[in-house]
Amino acid sequence: MIQPGQTIGIIGGGQLGRMMGLAAKEAGFKIAVLDPTKNSPCGQLADIEIVAPYNDEEALNELSQVSDVITFEFENIDYEGLKRLTKKAYVPQGAELVRITQNRINEKAEIQAAGVQIAPYITAETYKELEEKIDDLGFPCIVKTAFGGYDGKGQVKLESRDQIESAKDLFTHSPCIAEAFVPFEKEISVIIQRNPAGQTYCLPIAENIHKHHILHESIVPARVEQRVLEQAENAAKKIAGHLELIGTLAVEMFVLPDGEIMINELAPRPHNSGHYSIEACNISQFHQHVRAVCGWPLREPKLWGSSIMVNVLGEHVAPLQERIADYPDWSIHLYGKAEAKEKRKMGHVTIMTENLEKTLQEIEQSGIWQDIN
Structure with missing residues (x-):
């Protein structure tokens, strides 16, 4: 078990690494990050910042030397480099999960082998x-x-x-x-997390709304029947078991008109659709991920109340900042990225609510996201 005061190495310094790092810091861990960009979102809070490409052998060696455990914030990293790293450092998630999920051909084959439905x-x-x-x-x-x-x-x-x-x-x-192409009624995602002892929990399932192929809103709980939620959780557990998951796996799914589900794709890490859990659950996806890779017992997630997470892209930052005073109930997260480019994920807003439909209207009427509604 990795103890507070020890160092968690994170490959990738983006917003997922940042939120992972913030969760780790709360528990007293130190953070080392490897990212090609200096002062990356995670680099801003890291104790050790290694600025180098993901396949830089010297940088990977340095990360292994300063870290007691190593994790990653996204799958498009150098598989061969990660595989070599597993020989000299503790990487509980292994490299195989990255090999599978960074190649859609491999991913589809493994999802099928897990015995769940795909297109x-x-x-x-x-x-x-x-x-x-x-x-x-x-x-x-x-x-x-x-x-x-x-x-x-x-x-x-x-x-x-x-x-x-x-x-x-x-x-x-x-x-x-x-x-x-599968005609579907809704898109949902299950975030499943598992520690080395095999203890496994799913976060409450999110309903996802995309605009221009980018996640716009995650609504929790998903507005689907109970049997759909049960099917979705069972499918995620089958996939996690088949892959011998340690850490976090996001499973994106379609809900079909007949109420059946179909798996779309996987992500072997914390996921955009799980950000709501920071405010809305007794354990966030980031805190649970840290517990999983450090070999701690996991906490059974509970939803405190309904919530909506809205992504903040580059074009939304200025209008959001102008309206902060108008919405005291909104939890605002900005990721510390240097430049607010159009369609670039710059942050998110989470809103706890007792009335999902009313809050969805409030989001639309705020005018902040009017360009993509």
């Missing part, structure tokens, strides 16, 4: 192979790069075969998958 899909190493196979899948479908791509980047929706050329450029980045 029909095909894989293609080349554009020519996509042309040959696509009719087996049918239309509409979504073509996605196997590597990289998030918040809607690295993917193209095809309504018919006439549009197939629009997917050609994706193959300059990596092989691709194409998956059948």
